[in-house]
Every structure is written in C-alpha cells, then in structure tokens.
Amino acid sequence: MRIDLHAHSTASDGTDTPAELVRNAAAAGLDVVALTDHDTVGGYAEAIAALPAGLTLVTGAELSCRLDGVGMHMLAYLFDPEEPELARERELVRDDRTPRAQAMVGKLQDLGVGVTWEQVARIAGNGSVGRPHIATAMVELGVVPTVSDAFTADWLADGGRAYAEKHELDPFDAIRLVKAAGGVTVFAHPAAVKRGECVPESAIAALAAAGLDGIEVDHMDHDTATRARLRGLAGELGLLTTGSSDYHGSRKTCRLGEYTTDPEIYGEITRRAAGAFPVPGAGGDARA
Numbered sequence: 001m002r003i004d005l006h007a008h009s010t011a012s013d014g015t016d017t018p019a020e021l022v023r024n025a026a027a028a029g030l031d032v033v034a035l036t037d038h039d040t041v042g043g044y045a046e047a048i049a050a051l052p053a054g055l056t057l058v059t060g061a062e063l064s065c066r067l068d069g070v071g072m073h074m075l076a077y078l079f080d081p082e083e084p085e086l087a088r089e090r091e092l093v094r095d096d097r098t099p100r101a102q103a104m105v106g107k108l109q110d111l112g113v114g115v116t117w118e119q120v121a122r123i124a125g126n127g128s129v130g131r132p133h134i135a136t137a138m139v140e141l142g143v144v145p146t147v148s149d150a151f152t153a154d155w156l157a158d159g160g161r162a163y164a165e166k167h168e169l170d171p172f173d174a175i176r177l178v179k180a181a182g183g184v185t186v187f188a189h190p191a192a193v194k195r196g197e198c199v200p201e202s203a204i205a206a207l208a209a210a211g212l213d214g215i216e217v218d219h220m221d222h223d224t225a226t227r228a229r230l231r232g233l234a235g236e237l238g239l240l241t242t243g244s245s246d247y248h249g250s251r252k253t254c255r256l257g258e259y260t261t262d263p264e265i266y267g268e269i270t271r272r273a274a275g276a277f278p279v280p281g282a283g284g285d286a287r288a
Contacts, residue, residue, distance in 0.1 A: 003032040003261040005058060005269075006075060006188065006216065006244030010125060011035075011043030012062075013132040015249030018043035019050035022281070026052040028256040032266060032278070034058035034077060034244075039093040040128045041081040051281035058269075058278050062188060063178075064093050066168040070199050071158045072187065074174045075216065075242075078273035079183025086177040092167050094128050100166035101129045107162040108134070108155075113143055131156045132251055147251055151195055158196040175211045182275025186214040186242055191230060192221035201233055208237040213272060218243030218259040240265050 008014035009021045016024060018035060021043075025033035035047050035057060044059055051057050060077040079086065101120060108115045115137045123140075124133040135150035144150045153160045169177075171187075178185050187207065191198055204215065217230045218241075234241045243259035246252070270278060 001031040001263045001266070002029055002257055003263060003266045004030050004245050004247070004257050004259075005032075005034040005060075005077070005186075005242050005261050005266070006036050006062070006219075007033055007247040007256065008037050008062075008249075009035060009043045009047070010127045011040050012037035012128045013124075013130045013248060013251065014127075015251050018047035021247075021249075022047050022051050022055060022057060025256050026055045026281075030055060030257050032056045032058060033256070034060045034075075036060040036062045036075055036077075038062050038128055038130055039064055039090045039097075041090075042128070044081065048279050051279060053281050055281040056278045057281070059276055060183075061090065063090070063174050064166070064168045065171040065174050067171050067199050067203055070197050071168065072171060072199055073189070074169070074171055074178075075186040075188045076174070076178040077184045077186070077269055078276040078278070079178050079181035080275035083177075083181035083275065086181045089169055089173075089177060093169070096167040097129050100164050101131075101134060103164035104131070104134055104156065104162050107164065108138070111161060113138065113162075114141055115143075132248065134162075136251060146253075148194075148253075153196075160196075171207055172210050175207065179211055182273060184213045184269050184272050185211070186216055186240070186269075187212060188216045189219045189221050189246065190215050191226045192219070194221055204233065204239075205237055208239055212239065213269070214240030214242055214265070216244055217241040218261075219246060220254050220258060221246075240268060242269075 009018040063074040135147040242261045245254045245258040
C-alpha cells in the first residue's frame, strides 16, 4: 500500500480542487490519501463525490497552533467534523485569516512590494486565504522566484518583516479538542527549520504526555539526519511516525506520494479513530 497522509486542495492553499486532488492521487499510484486543508473541512464533500475506485480517502485538517510564540501545525485525522467545540475553534482561525492576510499585504506594500489585496484574493479564490497565496502573488510580480523563497525572515516567515499574527490554537488544546471529536493527532513537519523557529524536543515530549499520537517524520523539509533523529525521539516517546508529501499542487515542488506512511502505522491511526472512518472509493464522478 502507498499511503500519503498530508495533502491540500483549493479549499485552503493547494492548486488542485478536491476532485482533482483525489484523481491525481489515484494517478500517482496511491492507495490512501488524506485531505488535510488548513483549518477547514470544506473540501470533504467534493473529494468524496469524485473519489476513484481503489483509492481510500482519510478526512482530516491541518490545524494552526502556536506554543510559546512558535508557530506549529497539528494534523488531525478522522475526527467528527460536526463536533461543536472543535468546529468553533476552526471557524475562529479561518475568520482571522483574512484580516491577517490583509495586514501582511499592507506590510509588503510598506516595503515597496506592489502586491495588492485584489491580487491575493484572486489567487485564493474560495479557499481559506493564507501565506502561500501571498507568496504566489510575490512570485507573479517577480519579487521571489518560488513560493518557498517568500518564507524567509525578509518576507513571510514567522517574525519576518511582512509577518502578521492570527488566532491560533494552543497545541495542548488542539490535542484535547481533536480527541474529544474522536480524532487522531500528528505533529506536522516538527523540525522544518527552513520555515523558521521550531518548538524544542522537550515540548514534543510534553505534547506526547498530553496525548499526541504521532509526528510526521518523512517530509521534504527534513533531511536524512533529521528524520533519523525524529524517528529515535518517537521511539523514546511511544509516538507513531508518518510520512507525507504535504502536496499543494503546482504551488510547491513536492509530488503526491513523495513520502509515504507505513501501512501498519496507518492501521493504528484508523484503529485509534472514533470520529470518522476512511472512505473507500467506489468510482466517483470523473467530471467533478
């Protein structure tokens, strides 16, 4: 089995619609793909309707969190999307995304960058607006060559010149809320230092003690030595280890299935989940 547990659609900051995402996952030879848009479950219905035969969809989300001033992302899998407390927190984060993005556009303009809110809104479309949309606008203007090059201290990285804060969950609260909704939590790309400051390993230990299920180890932003270190840490803390592409369509260079999760780990994730079940494809609408 080939299992990719981290992918984004146009419901947040990917470039594939949810329907295109599941079709592309099947074409890439995946057996299982997780839809983990930022702080939203808005892509679920379309992805399920288009799900090809032979592909299983894991519903999820990537929750925006912050611990001691350091941003981090929590992957949540197979939770009940209707659970009211978690739904309320996702809505608070989403509602804060637009004013935060507008503030970053203003900061870029103050720095002499000709990005406009209209341009960013066009790029975001109906998705949950975020920094990758602003970064894409910067690429369109030739300010930076790639989206990743916008995530530096000069521009949009945490604490960068054009960075602005938004409402984010405390990760301990995120774990509690996801578990109350029957879901499973995995700390996304915990050592992606190129994105900015990372939480210390002592914090990962505290999160594990609070019920964190796993950490994303095999990821494009982790080099070989980092993956080995994280795998050892996970072993010490009794955490599951996952691998994922963090696919964003054409917005980033990663490919679906570039990194994958061991089937036994996937099986354990599904065993722990009680809020939702993986959805097996029955041959969706190819026109979706």
